Amino acid sequence: MSRNRGENTGPEIRLRKACFALGLRFRLRYPLPGKPDFVFPGQRLAVFVDGCFWHGCPQHYNKPATRADFWASKLERNRDLDVRVAKALQELGWSTLRVWEHEVRADVEAVAQRVQAAVAAAQRLAGRRRPG
Numbered sequence: 370m371s372r373n374r375g376e377n378t379g380p381e382i383r384l385r386k387a388c389f390a391l392g393l394r395f396r397l398r399y400p401l402p403g404k405p406d407f408v409f410p411g412q413r414l415a416v417f418v419d420g421c422f423w424h425g426c427p428q429h430y431n432k433p434a435t436r437a438d439f440w441a442s443k444l445e446r447n448r449d450l451d452v453r454v455a456k457a458l459q460e461l462g463w464s465t466l467r468v469w470e471h472e473v474r475a476d477v478e479a480v481a482q483r484v485q486a487a488v489a490a491a492q493r494l495a496g497r498r499r500p501g
């Protein structure tokens with residue numbers, strides 16, 4: 370399913386680097402519904418960085434002036450897909466964390482800390498102990 374998002378857009382890379390700097394270790398291109406940007410398989414947490422335009426961020430989404438109907442239905446499909454993906458992941462026992470591209474741009478360290486907290490929460494959910 371094409372969503373016209375590059376596999377390695379800037380905010381995703383920045384967030385991954387900030388997470389790595391916090392000592393978080395994740396996997397890329399993990400085969401899961403919705404193609405998460407990166408995942409923590411041990412904790413079953415999937416992270417998505419949502420583009421402000423494609424996912425209709427309330428702060429930055431500007432309705433394009435031309436082909437308004439086309440873009441409105443495209444946005445609606447993307448949002449529906451996000452909901453379906455979260456549900457599919459949940460059914461597989463995975464949690465989902467979605468962050469906005471603009472949050473990464475504004476304060477990547479703060480977002481990385483949210484990822485870290487979500488990993489810890491998912492770890493508790495999984496009822497597993499960290500090795501070591």
Ligand SMILES: [Zn+2]
Nearest residue numbers: 421426429471
């Ligand atoms: Zn935004």
